[in-house]
Amino acid sequence: MIEILQWSTLAVCCAAAVARIPSAIRGENRSLFYIFVLATLAILLSIDGPYLAIDRVLGGSNITNLILRFVIYGVILLIGYRIAKGFGAPTSVRLILGPVGLGILAVIAGATVALFVLADTAGSVTGLTTLPSRSPENAQLIRLYAGAGRLYPAYVAACLFPATYAAMTSRLPKGIRLGAGLLTLGFAALVLGTFYPLLPTGLGHLEAVVNYIGALAFILGLTAIWICRVSMQAAAQKSSTAK
Amino acid sequence: MPLPAKAFQRWLHGIAPQASTADICRISGVKRTTLAQQLVRGKVSESTVVSISRAFNINPVAALATFEIYSELAGSPALPTAAELVSQIATMDLLKAVIARPAGTAGGSETDQQQHAPPLAPVPHATSVKNWVDAIDDGELRHRVSTATGIAPQNYSAQLSANRLTPELALATARAAGVGLTGGLLATGMITESEAGWPPGARQAALDALSDGELAALAGDRLQALGRNLKRQEQDHEQTKKIWENLG
Numbered sequence: 001m002i003e004i005l006q007w008s009t010l011a012v013c014c015a016a017a018v019a020r021i022p023s024a025i026r027g028e029n030r031s032l033f034y035i036f037v038l039a040t041l042a043i044l045l046s047i048d049g050p051y052l053a054i055d056r057v058l059g060g061s062n063i064t065n066l067i068l069r070f071v072i073y074g075v076i077l078l079i080g081y082r083i084a085k086g087f088g089a090p091t092s093v094r095l096i097l098g099p100v101g102l103g104i105l106a107v108i109a110g111a112t113v114a115l116f117v118l119a120d121t122a123g124s125v126t127g128l129t130t131l132p133s134r135s136p137e138n139a140q141l142i143r144l145y146a147g148a149g150r151l152y153p154a155y156v157a158a159c160l161f162p163a164t165y166a167a168m169t170s171r172l173p174k175g176i177r178l179g180a181g182l183l184t185l186g187f188a189a190l191v192l193g194t195f196y197p198l199l200p201t202g203l204g205h206l207e208a209v210v211n212y213i214g215a216l217a218f219i220l221g222l223t224a225i226w227i228c229r230v231s232m233q234a235a236a237q238k239s240s241t242a243k
Numbered sequence: 244m245p246l247p248a249k250a251f252q253r254w255l256h257g258i259a260p261q262a263s264t265a266d267i268c269r270i271s272g273v274k275r276t277t278l279a280q281q282l283v284r285g286k287v288s289e290s291t292v293v294s295i296s297r298a299f300n301i302n303p304v305a306a307l308a309t310f311e312i313y314s315e316l317a318g319s320p321a322l323p324t325a326a327e328l329v330s331q332i333a334t335m336d337l338l339k340a341v342i343a344r345p346a347g348t349a350g351g352s353e354t355d356q357q358q359h360a361p362p363l364a365p366v367p368h369a370t371s372v373k374n375w376v377d378a379i380d381d382g383e384l385r386h387r388v389s390t391a392t393g394i395a396p397q398n399y400s401a402q403l404s405a406n407r408l409t410p411e412l413a414l415a416t417a418r419a420a421g422v423g424l425t426g427g428l429l430a431t432g433m434i435t436e437s438e439a440g441w442p443p444g445a446r447q448a449a450l451d452a453l454s455d456g457e458l459a460a461l462a463g464d465r466l467q468a469l470g471r472n473l474k475r476q477e478q479d480h481e482q483t484k485k486i487w488e489n490l491g
Contacts, residue, residue, distance in 0.1 A: 029490070029491065086489030087486060167482075167486075172482060
């Protein structure tokens with residue numbers, strides 16, 4: 001079940017990135033292309049097989065997980081900026097790219113690196129799942145490391161949630177409202193992510209399901225807005241030539 | 244609420260016993276796939292009945308009246324009130340009338356200028372549904388409609404602002420307001436003025452009967468509403484453009 005969700009998320013994201021290539025070459029919104037490429041990379045790195053293969057090349061000390069964290073921070077920063085600007089939320093732009101937002105990113109990034117260095121991370125393990133059991137101290141460090149990794153996405157999501165929710169319930173074109181709704185769903189998943197430590201241990205797989213559904217909602221949401229633009233502009237062109 | 248397919252078949256058999264479905268569609272201009280789908284689902288839309296009855300030169304209102312839920316449409320409809328008539332005049336026609344009036348009275352020698360006034364645009368106009376309901380609303384109408392039909396008030400107003408109203412609600416609204424039952428069907432564009440039993444020229448006569456003050460106030464209200472609407476559309480358009488610039 002999780003495997004299917006993982007690989008289909010990867011496929012959808014990869015397809016979206018490939019589909020953006022022509023418009024990226026034309027110079028339309030290159031950053032959206034980078035978002036899809038980085039997101040594809042992030043999803044690839046979070047799947048068992050590719051993770052182990054890449055981490056072996058990088059020395060088998062789980063440094064790939066650290067890279068993954070930073071790829072996610074980058075994607076979130078780019079997406080956050082684009083969405084805040086697009087949905088006309090100047091407060092969100094300030095909260096994400098202003099001194100507060102960048103300060104939070106710097107602190108979290110620093111903490112991520114520090115906790116990673118302090119913890120015993122030898123031996124590739126996807127999602128670092130078995131590392132905590134090595135020692136109580138390691139358990140604490142890994143728990144904090146994972147928590148720090150979820151904090152920044154949750155912060156950005158909380159900043160943008162009101163803007164996309166408002167767009168979802170507005171009178172804008174249907175495609176945009178659908179896209180905004182999917183983005184809102186993705187943000188909700190990211191915010192929920194901070195509460196994972198409160199989940200009972202038996203529900204570990206729920207975490208992954210929420211993560212991937214969130215990622216999928218993001219990609220589909222951005223794609224919906226894009227398709228809406230393409231189709232409406234094609235319709236406008238057709239009617240203008242018909243006249 | 245759409246009409247039951249069984250009753251529809253019976254009605255169709257009554258007016259055109261020989262015709263096949265394909266014939267009916269060809270004459271009435273209803274798409275074959277649409278009709279087939281409606282028959283399969285067991286629910287035929289009112290507009291299908293209207294199109295078919297027009298093709299067979301039957302008054303659509305009389306045709307609808309043969310179905311049980313629309314049986315109260317039978318008989319000659321009550322005449323529209325003056326407010327209803329004026330509500331079905333397009334905003335631009337009202338504004339033209341405002342401009343034409345002083346010119347007509349000041350002209351002196353050309354007193355019959357009003358005779359040459361351009362014909363009013365046909366019903367429905369861009370805000371005809373909302374204007375119709377406003378014209379017959381005594382302040383409690385929306386409330387009565389929602390208790391009578393069970394529709395949530397916000398869904399009802401959403402339909403009105405979208406210039407739509409299901410035939411069933413149009414009828415319920417007219418009933419709750421105690422006006423002619425065909426007015427709502429006309430305002431939604433389902434039937435024409437003459438099919439609704441509105442006398443020809445009645446709208447023009449109602450417009451001419453308005454005093455200068457009434458006309459100016461009414462046109463002013465409409466113009467204000469139009470301005471709000473256009474402004475909102477422009478804002479939405481701006482936002483859409485911005486979203487596309489950043490995320491398209």
